[in-house]
Amino acid sequence: MRAALRHARYVLSDNPVTLAAFVLFSGFVVLAVAGPWLAPYDPLATDTARAMQAPSLAHWFGTDALGRDILSRIVVATRLDFGIAVSAVALSFALGIALGLAAGFFGGWWDRVILRLADTIMAFPLFVLAMGIVAALGNSVANIVYATAIINLPFYIRVARAEAGVLRNAGFVEAARLSGNGDWRILSHHVFPNILPPAMVQVSLNMGWAILNAAGLSFIGLGVRPPTPEWGIMVAEGATYIISGEWWVAFFPGAVLMLAVFCFNLLGDGLRDIIDPRRRT
Amino acid sequence: MIRIVALRLVGALPNLAGVVVVTFLLTRALPGDPAAFFAGAAASAEAVEQIREKLGLNRNLVEQFGLYLRDLARGDFGQSLSTGQPVLTELVSRLPASLELTFCALVFATVVALPLGVAAARRPGSWIDHLCRLVTTAGVSLPTFFTGLLLAYVFYFLLGVAPSPLGRLDPVFTPPPPVTRMYLIDSLLAGEGTVFRACLAQIALPAVTMGLFVLAPLARMTRASMLGVLSSDFIRTARAAGLASPTVLYTYAFRNALLPVVTTLGMVFSFLLGSNVLVEKVFAWPGIGSYAIESLTASDYAPIQGFVLAMGVLYVLLNLAIDLLYGLIDPRVRLEA
Amino acid sequence: MNDAPPLLSVEGFGLEFRTRSGTVHALDGVDLAVRKGETVGLVGESGSGKSVLSFALLGISDRAARVTGGRAAFGGLELTRASEADLEAVRGREIAMIFQNPRTALNPIRRVGAQIEDVLRRHTTARAAELRERAIAALREVNIPDPERRHAAYPFELSGGMCQRVMIALALACRPALLIADEPTTGLDVTTQAAIMDLIAARARATGMATLFITHDLALAAEHCDRIVVMHAGHVVEAAPTAALFAGPRHPYTAQLIRATPAAESTIDALAAIPGNLPDLRRADLPACRFRARCARASARCDAPLPRLAPPPAHAVACWHPLDEARCA
Numbered sequence: 001m002r003a004a005l006r007h008a009r010y011v012l013s014d015n016p017v018t019l020a021a022f023v024l025f026s027g028f029v030v031l032a033v034a035g036p037w038l039a040p041y042d043p044l045a046t047d048t049a050r051a052m053q054a055p056s057l058a059h060w061f062g063t064d065a066l067g068r069d070i071l072s073r074i075v076v077a078t079r080l081d082f083g084i085a086v087s088a089v090a091l092s093f094a095l096g097i098a099l100g101l102a103a104g105f106f107g108g109w110w111d112r113v114i115l116r117l118a119d120t121i122m123a124f125p126l127f128v129l130a131m132g133i134v135a136a137l138g139n140s141v142a143n144i145v146y147a148t149a150i151i152n153l154p155f156y157i158r159v160a161r162a163e164a165g166v167l168r169n170a171g172f173v174e175a176a177r178l179s180g181n182g183d184w185r186i187l188s189h190h191v192f193p194n195i196l197p198p199a200m201v202q203v204s205l206n207m208g209w210a211i212l213n214a215a216g217l218s219f220i221g222l223g224v225r226p227p228t229p230e231w232g233i234m235v236a237e238g239a240t241y242i243i244s245g246e247w248w249v250a251f252f253p254g255a256v257l258m259l260a261v262f263c264f265n266l267l268g269d270g271l272r273d274i275i276d277p278r279r280r281t
Numbered sequence: 282m283i284r285i286v287a288l289r290l291v292g293a294l295p296n297l298a299g300v301v302v303v304t305f306l307l308t309r310a311l312p313g314d315p316a317a318f319f320a321g322a323a324a325s326a327e328a329v330e331q332i333r334e335k336l337g338l339n340r341n342l343v344e345q346f347g348l349y350l351r352d353l354a355r356g357d358f359g360q361s362l363s364t365g366q367p368v369l370t371e372l373v374s375r376l377p378a379s380l381e382l383t384f385c386a387l388v389f390a391t392v393v394a395l396p397l398g399v400a401a402a403r404r405p406g407s408w409i410d411h412l413c414r415l416v417t418t419a420g421v422s423l424p425t426f427f428t429g430l431l432l433a434y435v436f437y438f439l440l441g442v443a444p445s446p447l448g449r450l451d452p453v454f455t456p457p458p459p460v461t462r463m464y465l466i467d468s469l470l471a472g473e474g475t476v477f478r479a480c481l482a483q484i485a486l487p488a489v490t491m492g493l494f495v496l497a498p499l500a501r502m503t504r505a506s507m508l509g510v511l512s513s514d515f516i517r518t519a520r521a522a523g524l525a526s527p528t529v530l531y532t533y534a535f536r537n538a539l540l541p542v543v544t545t546l547g548m549v550f551s552f553l554l555g556s557n558v559l560v561e562k563v564f565a566w567p568g569i570g571s572y573a574i575e576s577l578t579a580s581d582y583a584p585i586q587g588f589v590l591a592m593g594v595l596y597v598l599l600n601l602a603i604d605l606l607y608g609l610i611d612p613r614v615r616l617e618a
Numbered sequence: 619m620n621d622a623p624p625l626l627s628v629e630g631f632g633l634e635f636r637t638r639s640g641t642v643h644a645l646d647g648v649d650l651a652v653r654k655g656e657t658v659g660l661v662g663e664s665g666s667g668k669s670v671l672s673f674a675l676l677g678i679s680d681r682a683a684r685v686t687g688g689r690a691a692f693g694g695l696e697l698t699r700a701s702e703a704d705l706e707a708v709r710g711r712e713i714a715m716i717f718q719n720p721r722t723a724l725n726p727i728r729r730v731g732a733q734i735e736d737v738l739r740r741h742t743t744a745r746a747a748e749l750r751e752r753a754i755a756a757l758r759e760v761n762i763p764d765p766e767r768r769h770a771a772y773p774f775e776l777s778g779g780m781c782q783r784v785m786i787a788l789a790l791a792c793r794p795a796l797l798i799a800d801e802p803t804t805g806l807d808v809t810t811q812a813a814i815m816d817l818i819a820a821r822a823r824a825t826g827m828a829t830l831f832i833t834h835d836l837a838l839a840a841e842h843c844d845r846i847v848v849m850h851a852g853h854v855v856e857a858a859p860t861a862a863l864f865a866g867p868r869h870p871y872t873a874q875l876i877r878a879t880p881a882a883e884s885t886i887d888a889l890a891a892i893p894g895n896l897p898d899l900r901r902a903d904l905p906a907c908r909f910r911a912r913c914a915r916a917s918a919r920c921d922a923p924l925p926r927l928a929p930p931p932a933h934a935v936a937c938w939h940p941l942d943e944a945r946c947a
Contacts, residue, residue, distance in 0.1 A: 127555025254427030523710030
């Protein structure tokens with residue numbers, strides 16, 4: 001453990017970009033937790049007298065068509081966007097690892113059925129499948145979470161299945177079995193801890209994509225509904241104004257969204273370097 | 282060769298079946314009343330009942346699936362409530378616009394990503410390598426709908442070099458006579474140079490928007506596989522045999538490096554088709570993506586199901602094409618079949 | 619032997635690698651000469667710099683490599699100062715090279731005939747129509763059965779031995795004056811090894827080609843080489859005609875190397891491993907004699923720069939305390 005921390009410190013000091021991404025990430029976490037208290041204005045308060053104001057000292061990011069303060073809406077939206085992404089990734093992590101473990105460890109029919117499930121999900125362009133799922137399940141935030149979780153499932157199944165397939169025949173697992181441990185105990189105590197590192201890398205690489213996906217869905221009008229502040233929907237609201245020159249309505253939420261995804265992707269790369277230096281590209 | 286195509290086709294069947302089953306399940310096996318779904322929010326009780334009858338919702342799931350397959354085989358994807366048109370007709374008439382856009386985006390991404398990846402691999406640690414790394418990390422972080430808007434703002438509003446970012450062709454032009462229904466090709470076939478240029482100007486921004494998004498995986502993979510190939514034994518042999526640098530680089534290294542790149546094309550198409558929906562909305566591009574979004578807004582579900590099915594089938598077919606392409610490049614795969 | 623200037627002559631050649639973990643002093647003051655038609659064995663443990671030297675001579679070193687001194691002349695061409703274009707013209711035409719692991723040393727997705735044609739197209743004036751015939755002829759010369767059909771084969775369709783024959787055909791297609799064979803039999807089974815070595819020797823005799831044979835296998839070198847050059851940690855420590863070297867090795871390292879080589883009559887007990895390892899070549903304070911830490915004969919005198927090697931064909935040794943020629947047998 002101490003060696004791992006030292007390695008992490010070494011990688012971070014060697015890699016200022018990952019460090020910067022980590023600082024940025026901490027900033028986002030603060031916004032997600034304390035957003036409503038930090039926002040300078042009420043994100044829902046409309047004021048037509050101050051509609052469509054360009055960025056100024058009073059409104060750093062300007063105001064939208066209803067006179068709402070864009071900065072406040074962006075800050076408050078952090079919790080929702082992160083919430084969707086975190087719950088979706090947590091769901092697909094839990095379910096995907098369980099399925100992948102079963103497939104890799106038990107093999108046979110388990111493997112065939114679960115692999116077919118993963119292949120079937122992958123047979124769709126993933127965003128399109130997510131659209132279809134939300135449209136069918138009903139237009140709600142919870143369903144965005146489920147849809148995002150489902151389309152991420154195959155990645156976790158594959159990671160866990162590949163590792164479990166190798167570990168099944170590893171010496172220490174064989175030793176555990178010979179000393180009388182049941183399947184369940186072997187899976188939870190011996191195989192699962194070994195799957196964790198590659199799965200964590202997958203998680204961090206997935207987070208950015210989950211945010212992007214959720215924002216994309218709400219951009220086309222699925223899930224989050226106005227007037228709830230959410231980055232994707234805010235970009236959609238500003239889209240009509242951008243070609244007449246009122247750029248700030250869509251620009252700031254889009255830029256923050258991009259920054260968040262960028263931050264996650266950098267962190268993901270950094271984490272991969274820490275956990276699995278061999279795959280560094 | 283025919284044998285290989287047939288083998289791959291058979292290999293693609295389970296995925297095709299999976300796509301059909303999932304689309305069926307999305308409509309029927311979910312909580313809620315599918316008949317009410319398809320009838321739309323404002324439908325009367327009789328209308329709902331009629332639809333229930335038509336979809337066979339009072340029968341068991343297996344029978345329903347049989348009916349669904351029968352309808353699909355007849356080309357009956359249901360009817361759009363908002364336009365009153367059969368879904369299949371609309372999908373077919375709008376598909377060329379989407380394909381044209383997707384293809385242009387792919388061409389743009391390839392033309393930028395492959396040379397960038399190769400250049401980065403040739404000089405690891407140089408400025409072009411850092412540029413490549415920046416592009417690959419930033420590229421996958423781009424929300425396509427946002428980059429699309431940004432590009433429209435800069436090139437249409439600020440610089441005024443791009444045409445109004447709405448639709449496939451400026452209304453002052455008449456669309457070329459339909460042959461393939463892809464304007465770029467049709468205008469060339471008709472020999473209408475001005476229309477071709479107008480179409481090109483119109484498609485540039487949406488295609489670049491989509492292309493920027495998929496540039497990242499392509500460039501990243503090109504760089505990684507080119508790096509691997511350049512340090513391989515057979516490149517050393519080629520250099521020791523005194524082959525000229527361009528021969529070593531392209532005939533020997535690049536063709537080998539392409540193999541993993543072709544494999545990533547599957548993921549690239551997944552990204553492309555997905556972002557298609559968003560980009561079509563931003564640029565009011567009349568393809569199947571904006572058809573799906575219009576239907577979503579109108580709570581018109583038959584077109585959405587048809588859209589998901591069409592995209593799924595299209596994606597399976599594209600993956601099949603990628604498989605075949607791989608076989609063309611790699612003799613080891615071709616001869617094993 | 620004749621008195622004409624050697625075909626390849628390397629003098630005081632030095633090379634280092636700039637790596638993240640420090641500068642590796644891979645070669646230092648290397649002298650080597652190969653005369654026309656002669657087969658010279660370059661022998662040493664892995665990591666002694668044999669392959670590094672051969673890559674450097676061809677100008678196909680790793681990007682991190684830098685020549686630090688000395689000269690290498692081939693015919694009239696100064697290899698260390700030649701332009702990339704001049705080097706490209708010499709490689710494959712005048713100096714050819716074959717490698718170990720023939721299966722991975724050929725382009726996996728190009729027909730072997732096409733790979734030979736690439737070399738012919740580059741270095742000869744053969745017309746497109748003749749290329750195929752000449753490639754098939756090259757395959758026939760290395761005793762590949764049914765060369766017309768093999769011309770269209772991919773490397774993965776051929777056995778390892780067959781791939782090495784293709785490699786040799788490719789290397790010899792332009793009738794080079796010098797062949798550098800870098801462990802050409804590693805990874806092949808024993809009978810194939812012998813066949814490949816005989817083939818190289820036969821082709822060399824037939825065309826009057828000189829061969830620089832790189833190997834860690836002293837016995838194999840003894841069997842096939844006119845002269846042997848022994849390398850240790852980037853230094854040439856001894857160079858002598860094969861018979862003289864085996865009759866009386868003068869460098870302590872060579873003596874141990876010979877003792878470590880299993881001969882037909884030797885028993886397991888006689889197999890002496892060489893104590894110690896190669897020194898870390900990243901050290902800035904490398905001793906003058908890089909064998910010093912492993913050597914039983916070392917003394918304070920060994921701190922002085924090594925004596926220069928006598929030019930061939932003399933029995934040359936870079937050591938202050940060489941074994942007596944007569945005493946050691």
